Amino acid sequence: xxxxxxxxxxxxxxxxxxxxxxxxxxxxPIRQRRLKAAQAxxxxxxxxxxxxxxxxxxxxxWLFETAHSFFPVLxxxxxLRSFLAEPFTIPSGSMLPSLEIGDYVLVNKFAYGVxxxxxxxxxxxxxxxxxxxxxxxxxxxxxNMNYFKRVVGLPGDLIESRREVLFINGxxxxxxxxSQEPAIEPWQQVWRENIFGAVHTTREEIGRExxxxxxxxxxxxxxxxxMGDNRDNSNDSRFWGPVSEDLIVGKAFYIWxxxxxxxxxxxxxxxxxxx
Numbered sequence: 308x309x310x311x312x313x314x315x316x317x318x319x320x321x322x323x324x325x326x327x328x329x330x331x332x333x334x335x336p337i338r339q340r341r342l343k344a345a346q347a348x349x350x351x352x353x354x355x356x357x358x359x360x361x362x363x364x365x366x367x368x369w370l371f372e373t374a375h376s377f378f379p380v381l382x383x384x385x386x387l388r389s390f391l392a393e394p395f396t397i398p399s400g401s402m403l404p405s406l407e408i409g410d411y412v413l414v415n416k417f418a419y420g421v422x423x424x425x426x427x428x429x430x431x432x433x434x435x436x437x438x439x440x441x442x443x444x445x446x447x448x449x450x451n452m453n454y455f456k457r458v459v460g461l462p463g464d465l466i467e468s469r470r471e472v473l474f475i476n477g478x479x480x481x482x483x484x485x486s487q488e489p490a491i492e493p494w495q496q497v498w499r500e501n502i503f504g505a506v507h508t509t510r511e512e513i514g515r516e517x518x519x520x521x522x523x524x525x526x527x528x529x530x531x532x533x534m535g536d537n538r539d540n541s542n543d544s545r546f547w548g549p550v551s552e553d554l555i556v557g558k559a560f561y562i563w564x565x566x567x568x569x570x571x572x573x574x575x576x577x578x579x580x581x582x
Contacts, residue, residue: 311451313389314425319377320385326374330367338365389424390416393557395443395453401535401542402455403510404497405441410577411564412455414443418558427553436461436531436555438475439505441581443556444533447547453556456543459502460524460532467523471516471538475502482509507582512539518546 342356342364349356367375387393397410406412416422419442421431427445436442436458446452460466465476473480482500485508487493498509517539526532530549535541544550559581566573 311425316381316385316388317424320381323374323378323381326371327378330371330375334368334371385424388416390421392416394563395455395559397455401537401540402441402457403537403540404508405457405536405582406455406559406562407565407577409566409568410562411566411573412559412581413561413563414557414559416557418560419555422555427555429553436558437505439502439507441559442531442533442550443559444550445554445556447550447554450554454533455559456533456535456541456550457507458531459534459544460526460549462526462528462530464526464532465523466526466532467521468518469521471511473500473502478503487513507536509536509538510540515539524549 342361345360345364346356366372393414393416395412395414397406397408397412400408417433419436420429420433422429438458438461440458441455442458443453443455446454459473460475465474467474467477472482480500480502482498485497485499487496494513496511496513498511500507500509522545524532524544526549529552531552532544532549534543534545561580562577564573564575565577
């Protein structure tokens, strides 16, 4: 089951804040009046109300005390995750070799505009995605899932693949072969690709064409054409179309930790900016 953590966190902040506010505005004055009445009654008898009795009269009910404790923490986390930066984990190899399974990645939530949590509505424009950047977005057919892919095409671009070489508006995305593995009878290649000055590495399997040959696509207005760096093992815009700008989550910019699946300790040798 896919859980929308942003929705869960937003609901938690709303509910705890509502409970805290209700207690502060409605229940706390009642407790204070009861305390004053008890103090007056004790004074009339020439006594002083014990401290533990005062604390008991002022004590918040368990539910409201819990809300009081959790709301500030949840609110800070909500603001940070919603508007500044949010951590994500890479679950698949579709972005190899740039991003590996188990990479923990920070995503800039305001790089492409400040958006309302959960709804994703832009309330303050900041910048637009650029070719070559790694963008996080909600999967068009299942918005509860977040996808990492590289921006290849901007609105209005003509994207073509000719014998597995990208062309954008008729201009070839130059690339250089870095390696072939294994040394004997190689079956995979790593390339250095340059998309209008945005340089990154891609991976391909020799002789495999997942799209079935050459293709071309014109990106509609308000949309972006996304591709994984692991070109022969990526479910991306080649198969389900472009990403609408209202599905944008943010820009992936930094690997801060890596942890292999299972009982393995985290390592930090992959820390660094995402190319």
